[in-house]
Amino acid sequence: MPKGKTLPTDVIDQWPEVLKDIKIEVIPVEYVNSVLVTFVDGKIWEIDLTKTVEDVDVTDALEDLIDEYEDAITNIDFRLDTERVKKDITKRTQLFMKKRK
Numbered sequence: 001m002p003k004g005k006t007l008p009t010d011v012i013d014q015w016p017e018v019l020k021d022i023k024i025e026v027i028p029v030e031y032v033n034s035v036l037v038t039f040v041d042g043k044i045w046e047i048d049l050t051k052t053v054e055d056v057d058v059t060d061a062l063e064d065l066i067d068e069y070e071d072a073i074t075n076i077d078f079r080l081d082t083e084r085v086k087k088d089i090t091k092r093t094q095l096f097m098k099k100r101k
Contacts, residue, residue, distance in 0.1 A: 014082045038075040
C-alpha cells in the first residue's frame, strides 16, 4: 500500500477519475488556498493564502505559527486549490502526450 494520506472526499469528488487513488505526502504551497487552524478552546483561524503579502515566505510563516501555538493547536487543515491542480495536471499531461508522438 502506498505511503501518504488520501485526499478528502470533497476534493476527490471534483475530479474522481484522477484523484481517487492519489496518496499525498507533500503538497506544494502554491496549491494551497487556505489553512484552517483549530485550537483546543474551539477557536478556528482561517488563513487565506491567496491574500498573502508578497514579501512573506508562507512556509516560514506557517512554521512560526505552528511553533508558537503548538500546544494549543488540535488540527490543521490545508485547503487545496483543486481547480489549479486539475488545470496544471491537464496541461502537463497534454504536453507529455505531444512529445511522445
